[in-house]
Amino acid sequence: MGLARVQSAVVIGVRAHVVEVEAHLAPGLPGLTLVGLADTAVNESRDRVRAAVANSGLRWPGTRITVGLSPAGLPKRGPGLDLAIALAVLAADGQVSAEDLAGVMALGELGLDGRIRPVAGALAASLTAADCEIERVITGCVDARQVGLVPSLRVTSAADLRCLVAELRGEVVEPPETPVESVTDSLPVGFLPTRDPTADLADVMGQEVGKRALEVAAAGGHHLALLGRAGVGKTLLAERLVDLLPDLGERESLEITAIAQLSGGVSRHVMTRPPFQAPHHTASRVAMVGGGSDRSPTVGVVSLAHRGVLFLDEATEFEPNVLDALREPIDAGGLTIVRAAFRITYPARFQLVIAANPCPCGNALDTRGPACTCTPAQRRKYLGRLSGPLMDRIDVRAVLTRPTLAELSLNPWR
Ligand SMILES: [Zn+2]
The missing domain is CATH 3.30.230.10 (Ribosomal Protein S5; domain 2)
Structure with missing residues (x-):
């Protein structure tokens, strides 16, 4: 037998x-x-x-x-x-x-x-x-x-x-008369080595300090913090960090496409550009790092941002335990989740960009506009929501100020 x-x-x-x-x-x-x-x-x-x-x-x-x-x-x-x-x-x-x-x-x-x-x-x-x-x-x-x-x-x-x-x-047979299963349009069938034209650094007027910080972060693979009042351009800049990063290699492209597929995402082509993930500040710890139930562990946002950029807008509004959960992937480039039935290692090597107001009213650190009305204690408490161990891991920090009319009209990027 x-x-x-x-x-x-x-x-x-x-x-x-x-x-x-x-x-x-x-x-x-x-x-x-x-x-x-x-x-x-x-x-x-x-x-x-x-x-x-x-x-x-x-x-x-x-x-x-x-x-x-x-x-x-x-x-x-x-x-x-x-x-x-x-x-x-x-x-x-x-x-x-x-x-x-x-x-x-x-x-x-x-x-x-x-x-x-x-x-x-x-x-x-x-x-x-x-x-x-x-x-x-x-x-x-x-x-x-x-x-x-x-x-x-x-x-x-x-x-x-x-x-x-x-x-x-090695036999020759007639194939079935009708295709038994048609290839769905949702599956990636090839590489598409093109750049997303929607987010270009040339779109940003002024903000030379922010652009310089972005270039330094992109060149060195550093994590980045952007501080500034609402509407000053923090999100606009952060979204453009991906534009500065090079195309992914073949292996990396397939790796992130496989991760996107397993989390339910579908793409017509293999993803050859670094991913950009911007979770809302109400995101839970499980949504951020993955895990959850024993039967069907989910993929976290940090893994979807693998080899790309993770952007936390209004970073002070995230739950402290959600922010602290980022420390392991930042240090190790991945995280391990252990349950009774399984042990999973999720890849999560991303560049972190956080954006925050400098104080509750948003006007601190910027002399071009209304003055800050917060007390020193309020300001300390507000930025204290970003824990010391997390901020220690962020190498590049830039304070964005409201651009002047002269800066807006002399944009060297145009
Ligand atoms: Zn203030």
């Missing part, structure tokens, strides 16, 4: 982890036993895989089948292991060559009729496959576009299990 194995992947947080799927056929009562910390969706794949194999004109082994998912300690979620389980069972039964599947990753959910559906996190799984020196990925037609974005991977794809098995056997 046979034994076969194939690789697959499960996504935890924003990273995919390789899972080895082994199938063993032994004499005994017909049935399939799944071992290895599988959740409900994975357990249900028993029925999906059996129906898909039967409806693809293939033989379901009438023996006792054991499918092992390892590493056993890694929680397996979702239906993305279906295709790997089906191929491992078919290889153990000798219907496809087990040697052909050695070192291959299979990704896909199976429909009862045998069609191969896309899975969440196909791009993240492909990046992990490339990191683990897996050279070939077997998947459905939709996910093949995602896998094909990673240059080191070879892709074998088919619309359904029948065509896929035929391709693995």
Whole structure:
């Protein structure tokens, strides 16, 4: 009786982890036993895989089948292991060559009729496959576009299990009459190496100090604090920091696109520009750094800002525990969340820009306008909301003042 194995992947947080799927056929009562910390969706794949194999004109082994998912300690979620389980069972039964599947990753959910559906996190799984020196990925037609974005991977794809098995056997089959699954417009299908023209530093009149601070922060990768009264241009400047940053490399582009996908964001193209995230000051700690429930941990804003800019407008209005939660990602470039069922490391290497009024009335530090009416104690208390340990990590601080008419008319950037 046979034994076969194939690789697959499960996504935890924003990273995919390789899972080895082994199938063993032994004499005994017909049935399939799944071992290895599988959740409900994975357990249900028993029925999906059996129906898909039967409806693809293939033989379901009438023996006792054991499918092992390892590493056993890694929680397996979702239906993305279906295709790997089906191929491992078919290889153990000798219907496809087990040697052909050695070192291959299979990704896909199976429909009862045998069609191969896309899975969440196909791009993240492909990046992990490339990191683990897996050279070939077997998947459905939709996910093949995602896998094909990673240059080191070879892709074998088919619309359904029948065509896929035929391709693995080297047979020629008629493809299904109608495309079983059309490629949706929401999936990234290529690189778009263009700059967002909407935010340009040339749009900012005056504010030479702010522009200089922005350039220094961009050149050195420093975190930046902008202080100034309301309407002086803090947000306008902060939004333009991304414009000064270079395009992302190929690997970084795929990495941030995979993170955006897993958080529910969709993009027609691979994101080649650094992301810009500006959460509202009512954001919770979980929204900011991620985590939350044990069953479906969320991706935080700091991870969506990975390799880009995190802008906190009205920074003094954020809850102190939300601001303090930023210290770990600022220091480590990521953060680790531990729960009973999992341990996730989220990437979060961003440039922080905070903007704040200098005092409750907003007029302190600016002699060009109404005078500040706050007491020294009020001013200390107001800026004291930004904790010392957080401010210690911000290297560049600029005070923005109201530009004069002369500055507005002599804009050297135009
Ligand atoms: Zn004041």
